[in-house]
Amino acid sequence: MKVYFITISGKEALVAAKAKPYKNIPEDHWEILCDHFASQDFEGNSETGELMSQLDCFEERHFKNNSWRSEYTQQKHAEMIASREEALTQAQAQAHEITDPVDPALSAKSVMGPISIDEYAIMTQSLGTRSRWQKRVGSLPRLKSVGGPRATSISNDTAVQCEHAETIASLKQ
Missing domain, CATH: 1.10.286 (GTP Cyclohydrolase I; Chain A, domain 1)
Structure with a gap:
């Protein structure tokens, strides 16, 4: 709507x-x-009026009345924050490598804009994905029809994606 x-x-x-x-x-x-x-x-965020990041939205949904809904959500949130900090420091390190020593005005930030972090990838790494659905890929074949073991969570690996592509190709034949 x-x-x-x-x-x-x-x-x-x-x-x-x-x-x-x-x-x-x-x-x-x-x-x-x-x-x-x-x-x-x-x-967006009622405090600042800005759109919230995915990790901040996760925290707002699972951290109520100064306590986490469960210890699992607290651990996963801590993992995601640590991954975000690590990705941010790596991106900043790469930006400093690109900085032109002759003309500091041509730094990575001025050329490429602000540093962006893929928070969806961070959440997928910590929380996993649904067994039959992947964002931007769509519904995957049922594991029962392929004969594989039932999975509760699949990480967003290229090896897993290649395996799914092979499975889909074999089912189409």
């Missing part, structure tokens, strides 16, 4: 968006939803 809200006019023309309700939603309910979609609370 939010995508529909954005496509018909979004925040800029809130009145126009309210005039075109989504499918079978009553107008009064649609107006409430439009107000919610246009609110600052819906857009």
Whole structure:
């Protein structure tokens, strides 16, 4: 519904968006939803107003009332934060290697922009992925039909992806 809200006019023309309700939603309910979609609370972090990172969102969902929901989530969050810090230090080290000693204005940050970290890869490394679904790949074949052991979690390895590609190719034949 939010995508529909954005496509018909979004925040800029809130009145126009309210005039075109989504499918079978009553107008009064649609107006409430439009107000919610246009609110600052819906857009991101209520404290700063910025979009939250995936790791910060994980923390906000699992850290309530000054305690973690479980020890498992606390451990996984600590792993993800450590991985993010490690990736950030590696990226900064690479940026310092690229810095031009003759002209410091041509540093990596000025040429390439701010350092970005793939938080999805960090979360996948710590939490694993679902056994039959991978982002940007789609649904994988059922392991029962292939005859392999049932997996609860698969890491995002290139070897695993190659194995899945071979399995898919053999099933297509």
